[in-house]
Amino acid sequence: MIDFLIKSTASLFVLLVIYHLVLENEKMHQFNRFYLLFALVFSLIIPFITIEIIREITNPIITQNTIKIEGEATAIIADSINYWLLALYSSYGLITSLLLIRFIRNIVKLLSKAKSTSPIDYKNGQLILVQEETLPYTFLNTIFINKTDYHNRKIEAELFTHELIHVTQKHTFDILFIESLKVLFWFNPIFIFYKKAIQLNHEFLADEKVVKSYNNVPFYQNLLISKANANETYYLASNLNYSVTKKRLIMMTTTTSTARAVLKKGMLIPVLTALFFSLCTKVVAQEKKEKTTKESTKQSKSSDEVWKNTVFIFRDANKKITAQKKYNELTDKEKNSIPPPPPPAIRSTDKKEKQVQKNKSETIYIDMTSDGPKMSDRKKVSKQDMPPPPPPKEARNSQDQDLIHNSAGITEKPDYPGGIEEFYKFVGKNYTISKEMQDAKVKGRVYLTFIVEKDGSITDIRNIRDCGYGTGEEAIRVMKLSPKWTPGKINNDNVRVMYSLPLTIKSGQ
Template sequence: MIDFFIKSTIALCVLLGVYYLLLEKEKFHQFNRFFLVFSILFSFVLPFITIEIVQEVVSTANSTVVVPGAITANVVKDEVSIYLICAWFLYGIVTTLLFCRFAINLLKLIKKSKSGVKIKHQNATLVLLQEQTLPYTFLNTIFINELEYQNNKIETELFTHELIHVNQKHSLDIILIEVIKNVFWFNPIFIFYKKAIQLNHEFLADEKVVKSHKNVSFYQNLLLSKANQNPVYYLASNLNYSVTKKRLIMMTTTTSPSRGLFKKTILLPLFTGLVYFLCTKTVAQEIKTNNETASQKRSYSNYYDKTTFKIKNDKGVVVAEKKYKDLTLAEKKVVPNVLEGLKFPPTKEEMAAKIEKGGPETVEIDVYDPKNQKVKKEEGTIYKTVDLTENPTYPGGMESFYKFIGENYKIPVTPADVKLKGRVYINFIVEKDGSLTDFKLLRDIGYGTGEEAIRVLKLSQNWIPGKVNGEPVATMYSLPITIQSKE
């Protein structure tokens, strides 16, 4: 709910600000009417739109931390805050009072429309009232003073003005914004939207009067002469609504087609930008590495169990012999792929047969061979692990890192009926000095699981940084953490 209020309010404020800056002073009032109403509806729909931007992360067996939870961590008493109850109670009272006020005014207008003498006039119904009043409109009814009507003291410009409100159904806009105001009374932005909508209605009616009667100065003086009377009902369209300098100036304003088209066109990137900034969400998607899958990685030690690796130095001379488990990270990275010689993707039977057969008796490892070297990029580049000759690692090995995570991660407290199970995906950068920075939560399972993972990662000691040809570089690292509550 809070997310809805924040996103919708941001969109409402941005769109209303753009209206005031770009559109209000321009003479395309029908477009402005659509823009104002659409902006409100768009802002209500926007929080429910989610556009997922998939960020691929490598899924490997040795990059997943499994954090078991304890049952005691999941058992909490589900209580509703007394402050929340009071807030909802207050909201209910205020909303009820506002809707009562709305209903009373609506009933008064309906009753008044039935009380006076009715006369059909073009597409509207004139209701003649005994009371002294300026003409005002609600739905298809125009309320006017009976004596002034019978004595022909109501100027034709006034009839034209009110008929525009009827024909263009301006009352529907007012009813809509008034209902929204009653529901979201705590958000003052709708007060400004109603004022903007009503003023635009007057622009529309004024424009029609000026085009029909072609006497701007007379109409302006007419409005000013009526400017001392106030509207009776806030649900009705009234001739005297906001007889301001804006209305008088708008009657003589012109908007060039090119400027109008330009201003309308730049609204498209505005709506697109709001959707992008408020609706996009980065999520993680597991992928397999280009040169080996997680299952293949686990099989390396079995496949090369009887293989002796001859390690060459920078001069191409064999200086050591090792088993696979004793190879450094840089040396393991240039070990020949288990899949060599097999069609991709291999079947399980083919993989099993090759692993059972085992690797060659000896394999030469030359990390200094140009084909095993990586191209150094410009300073400041954040590398991916596929671009490294040595991957970053935790001092003491990744198993020590998993142990560190498991010992420090605290399962967040959840309702008693919630069992946390799933994966948390986090991206971070292992800097050249081994420090961890720029933590980004790609996906979590709620209840603060992602925030807790970031908290623990910030406690980690510096890593051994990734390297390109022996030189430390900053590396983007992806870490899935599996949360598994005990049953």
């Protein structure tokens, strides 16, 4: 709910500022009417639109366990009753109900007044004669006027024309729409400014029609000034004397060229685009796996190409030949016992030498020992074609000192002190379900990655993906409180290990 209010209010504010700075003082009132209504609808819809942008990450993610944070036996997080939140919702419901009753009562009051006397058909609307001293005002297709003034012909033709524009262009529906929003979002004052802008634009539209019909601007301006503030107005009706300000009087003589109007309308396109993408886009991280798959396929093809002319002779412990096969006849297990092909950097670049290597036949002896198959001899192959020997253990340890490993290549995996069940209790005790999560009844997963250092400390905590409402930020906060883990090991040496945890979040009832 908080996310909806922030995004919608931000959109409403930006679009209203653009209206006042760019559009209000231009004579394109029909477009401005559409713009104001569009701004309201657009701002209410935009919080529900999400565009995910996939960002690939290259770090290996090792999924170890899933921690369920949903009030079960694994990690219990109690959603205690928040009495402040309950009081806030109760107050909202009470005030909204009172405003809704007031809104409906005023509609009924105007409809009842329209039915109290027989209407008089007048062009596209109906006239209702009332006893109260009042200037003409309009609701739906009904124009309310003073009975005495009507019979004594004291109502100028310009006033009738003005009110008929409100009827024919159905301005009442705009007022009912904005008033409905004010009932629901009474705590947001920006809707008050939208209603004022809409009503003033209605008056611009009516004034423009009167000026075109009678072509007597000074007389009409003096008429409006003389009638201003002559009666109490109805907030659901279109009133003749609404906001008779300097703006209305100046607008009657203002002109806007076609080029200027097109330019200002075109300025809205980048504004709406920027607003849409700034409020709707969300970056989602995704593990990059495709590259590894391609490399594996490439390596497999390379092995087939290098060993295709090679004959492999298998011997037992007594050097007795047990099998003789070509590479394409080997089983998967037998292929795994063969060393990888030499790297591209040591292969010959001479075309003639390549052709010789391609056509020559090779023989490799594989001895089956108690420690597994070993390549004992290779004929007709020079040393430079053999894969380079592995570096000494001391050099490997020095090179791997700062490497980040995954669970596939380590002998002991990192673990929380006391085991994973204790980790469940730790998360359940420290993870806080916020008011926003309770209100939204969040249900989903938070994906975290972090590094378990060689001393067991937790570093580089990252939120890969969450379900909104601050669930990812809270998970990171809890992980920062974690005590040191038991580090991962390779041959009894502590190593840095990349670890990932998907946390299942479930709040509310």
